[in-house]
Amino acid sequence: MNQPSHHIPEELIQAYVCGMLPHAYSVVVAAHISVCDECRTRMETLEAVGGAAVDTLAPIALSDSFKDRVMGLLDAEMPVMEKPKPKGIFPGPIMAELDGSPPRWRSLGGGIRQQVLNEGEDGTLRLIYIPSGMAVPEHSHRGMELTMVLQGSYNDVEGEFKAGDVEVAAEVTNHTPIAGPGEPCICVTATDAPLRFSAWLPRLLQPVFRI
């Protein structure tokens, strides 16, 4: 994959490194960093700040024999949680959300499909599939929308977004992404709450599809 040209905003990388970013958004950040050298370096720089902060902390004494216990466990078998590997267009963090399986798409009509990967109080994560030339129904959304293109491309008022690129849309944005020519556009997107569509038909469908 070519290196992306649209990146994660600094404050989101910072919130990610500090552990203050909700899960859905963290998945998109981690997926983008998987394919983006620049954002990886920015993450590592912030981790260096975290490391320096740890170094300057006043140590707190450990209990007696704690060290001996840990040293004694070095050869013990430790259950290793295998990290999900990237597969096809999906970076490891997305494969983790898919539990290692291919997407289970649900049709939204007009060739558009989605799969909700995760839904919580502080955000929803979904995959969206848009056939070439199709538009995602015009929508606004509550909170910030963070989108990463996994395959193909789309265009909206902010420009062209290709595989690896991310876009942040503010709450007020009323945007209509249109999938580019060639392969269908597949995106992963994090939102704060169910999207609110501006067109009447999709709004009726919203409770049904939870988009």
Next chain:
Amino acid sequence: MVSRDPAVRQERMSSNSRLSDQVSAQTLWLIAVRDRRDRAAFARLFDHFAPRIKAMLMRSGLRDGASEDVVQDVMLTVWKKAAQFDPHRAEASAWIYRIARNRQIDLARREKRPVPDELAEPSEVQQDAGQIVALDQEARRLREALDRLTPDQTAIIEKAFLGELTHSEISRETGLPLGTIKSRIRLGLDRLRHELKDLRKE
């Protein structure tokens, strides 16, 4: 992990001797753990980091006993995953910080923390002592820059990087006083980026 290729191992050893007087002790210990499964070096890493990670965990509200359970997990992970440590990209404290914060977040959340895919394992990469030394120097300058912050600024940094993990804090905490720090390490960043490009080409 000890490289199976004797030539790589030989190259490593001579390169490591060049590092010994120029790179932080912690990073050298971690390299020794990675390349030789050196228990004495691990014990030194433990003495330095375990009590500080405990301090970090207790700041976010864990009690004494519970925090030591997590410290144990973190230090054993350092031992098991040392093969993934790449001193071209991180010094020991940054790498261990990532492990500790990951573990802390996994415990605090319902979902496992998403982490980016790893780059190629460093054992497959030719070691470049110059790059490792340069990164270490940048990290030293970063510490100097942190030392010059006002107590208020230091408190904000510590709260963000070492404190509790609450989402509601994002908007207020994003204005971290990182300006000076960033300008201090910009050079290092450029170097890192080039390094990364070279790695990708191989």
